[in-house]
Amino acid sequence: MIMNGKELSLKIKENLKKEVEKLDPKPSLVVIQVGEDPASSIYVNSKAKLAREIGYEFEHAKFDENVSEEELIQKIEYINSSDSINGVIVQLPIPKHLDANKIINKINPTKDIDGLTELNAGKLLTSKASLVSCTPKGIITLLKEYNVPFEGKHVVIVGRSNLVGKPLIGLCLNENATVTVCHSKTKDLAKVTKKADILIVAVGKAKLITADYVRKGAVVVDVGINRVDGKLYGDVDFESVSKKAKLITPVPGGVGPMTTISLMENVLVSYNEMKKRR
């Protein structure tokens, strides 16, 4: 009944470790962080820990929050040209004086382990991308682990962000699902979400999706992580929805660990493709 992302991510981690043991030089990634946002620091540190446990080289490139666009782009161009770095991500959000879209698109798409460049978004939609955005990739991996069928099923995605909702469209179409995308302007959301065989929610509103929004027997994936009075809640009201859903992800322990482990998988994808090109 519960799709345990934590457990699956640990299994994938062990497999990655075994593969990386055989490799020399080791795969290597850089995470660029700008400023001192405490949530970002927590995320970066947990990526660093996981990367090192797997056996990757990890560089935490930390910049002052007043860094210029030029300086960041110089760093990215250095990374792009380096033979020993396989992947890079820019930890979001970054300060408002920086154009995040412009900066991300300076990343060489072959090192774009977050799958956020326009080229990789386009590849994913129109054909196949080797580097797929981590949260969507993690969701598909988790659903497949639990043998959830896609073909001919109706996937309803709530949320249309470049990080989650939009890349999910291409992934689910590639799996031959019928796909609906809802968002803040959707009228009568519950009426649409109730059609879902698979409901994926990524909007950032605690407990938005109650049992009234879900068809009995649906598969429900909760991407939200909302902190309310010091406690973590998903976008789905787990208590009521878990009684109606066939399968559901918890928060925490569902999509979150799948996102981070998918990033680690992408490092290896990028490493292997760099090797092939040599």
Next chain:
Amino acid sequence: MIMNGKELSLKIKENLKKEVEKLDPKPSLVVIQVGEDPASSIYVNSKAKLAREIGYEFEHAKFDENVSEEELIQKIEYINSSDSINGVIVQLPIPKHLDANKIINKINPTKDIDGLTELNAGKLLTSKASLVSCTPKGIITLLKEYNVPFEGKHVVIVGRSNLVGKPLIGLCLNENATVTVCHSKTKDLAKVTKKADILIVAVGKAKLITADYVRKGAVVVDVGINRVDGKLYGDVDFESVSKKAKLITPVPGGVGPMTTISLMENVLVSYNEMKKRR
């Protein structure tokens, strides 16, 4: 009741003519054709005629059907580097020994007036593309001419091709519509299409969509052009559906002329952007 694409395309053509009169040098495009497919020849000739009437320079680059990938790519690279050519398209389909996806992605995205490169597909989905795939662009232009509202409306797209269905997703999300994509694997298609406020059909099956597939008062856009016993039919059964729809496009005279005129608009977009960069 009928959305007249022919009429609107003529209006746009007159506006383009007036703009082009003032320009020196004239905007210029190249259409690459491989082989002698008669339908392709008809399409290329009608593009040539329209382009010249508007005042564009037009080159019909015709290659033998046995042309090598290298030779085609050389031509594209020449066009990419030319200061006097603003746009290029490869007339599809091309013979099977050629990798269409690879060839199209050799086009410099700033000259990709068909909007088919992966980079432009990604831009359209994740932010904004200046060069948008012609059929989807023409459809949006036509619907706006008839004051069809998008925000909060449910758009159902039948067909997931890179030319029509997929770019429509990004365009309709940018217009704040709720979007559903159906295709050959969709179960109980009529049940899904009946939810549509705006139904767009692009599958290439004559009269697939009958009145049973359409909600009363819906707006119906028919992208199909199917030749059966020498006669042209859309994907929509016009006779029965037109009685139920609030607005509908005819075949021919609906989406077809909007596609070609949108290509001509893209030439001017590309021309103006090249000028700005100089």
